[in-house]
Amino acid sequence: MDPVEHLIALLSRLPGLGRRSARRAALRMLADPRALMLPLSDALRAAAEAVTPCGICGNLDATDPCRICANPERDQGLVCVVEGVADLWALERAHAHAGVYHVLGGTLSALSGTGPEELRVAPLLRRAEEGPEGGGVREVILALPATVEGASTAHYLQDRLAGAPVTVTRLAQGVPIGGSLDALDDGTLAAALRARR
Numbered sequence: 426m427d428p429v430e431h432l433i434a435l436l437s438r439l440p441g442l443g444r445r446s447a448r449r450a451a452l453r454m455l456a457d458p459r460a461l462m463l464p465l466s467d468a469l470r471a472a473a474e475a476v477t478p479c480g481i482c483g484n485l486d487a488t489d490p491c492r493i494c495a496n497p498e499r500d501q502g503l504v505c506v507v508e509g510v511a512d513l514w515a516l517e518r519a520h521a522h523a524g525v526y527h528v529l530g531g532t533l534s535a536l537s538g539t540g541p542e543e544l545r546v547a548p549l550l551r552r553a554e555e556g557p558e559g560g561g562v563r564e565v566i567l568a569l570p571a572t573v574e575g576a577s578t579a580h581y582l583q584d585r586l587a588g589a590p591v592t593v594t595r596l597a598q599g600v601p602i603g604g605s606l607d608a609l610d611d612g613t614l615a616a617a618l619r620a621r622r
Contacts, residue, residue, distance in 0.1 A: 504527050
């Protein structure tokens with residue numbers, strides 16, 4: 426296969442890059458390969474060799490446990506459950522959570538055949554079973570998407586965590602900052618009214 430076409434084909438597999446965007450990216454890199462392609466190639470190889478999932482939370486990092494789990498200043502008793510690593514990174518970028526995380530690796534979905542066995546539910550249950558008396562988890566925050574799959578996963582996890590010595594909470598949902606009420610859908614408005622404080 427032609428190396429340029431091969432590069433475009435590989436780039437077009439990335440999320441957010443269609444064939445046209447991949448072609449533009451390839452052309453930009455080929456215009457100055459020493460400054461753009463070779464450092465990118467080195468960074469890709471280094472990341473592929475060094476980055477692994479954290480054995481505790483599932484975050485991607487070059488160390489295991491990850492820097493978040495190993496940080497003594499993080500509240501180890503406050504675990505935020507997220508669907509994927511992108512959600513964890515978003516919360517970290519917002520400096521919104523001072524505790525630690527648990528990456529499920531997806532949400533329950535009958536359509537795609539994703540059941541509890543395909544998710545990292547068992548490690549979460551083990552973490553929760555230790556409870557606050559053993560120096561472990563005291564609160565599990567379910568920070569899952571506001572979708573049918575996210576809601577069903579949250580309900581499933583609430584049921585499974587019911588016997589654990591932890592408090593289970595969910596993120597509030599509702600009116601976004603700067604949002605206009607007349608622009609919101611009925612479900613968002615109803616959730617906002619229920620989550621009022």
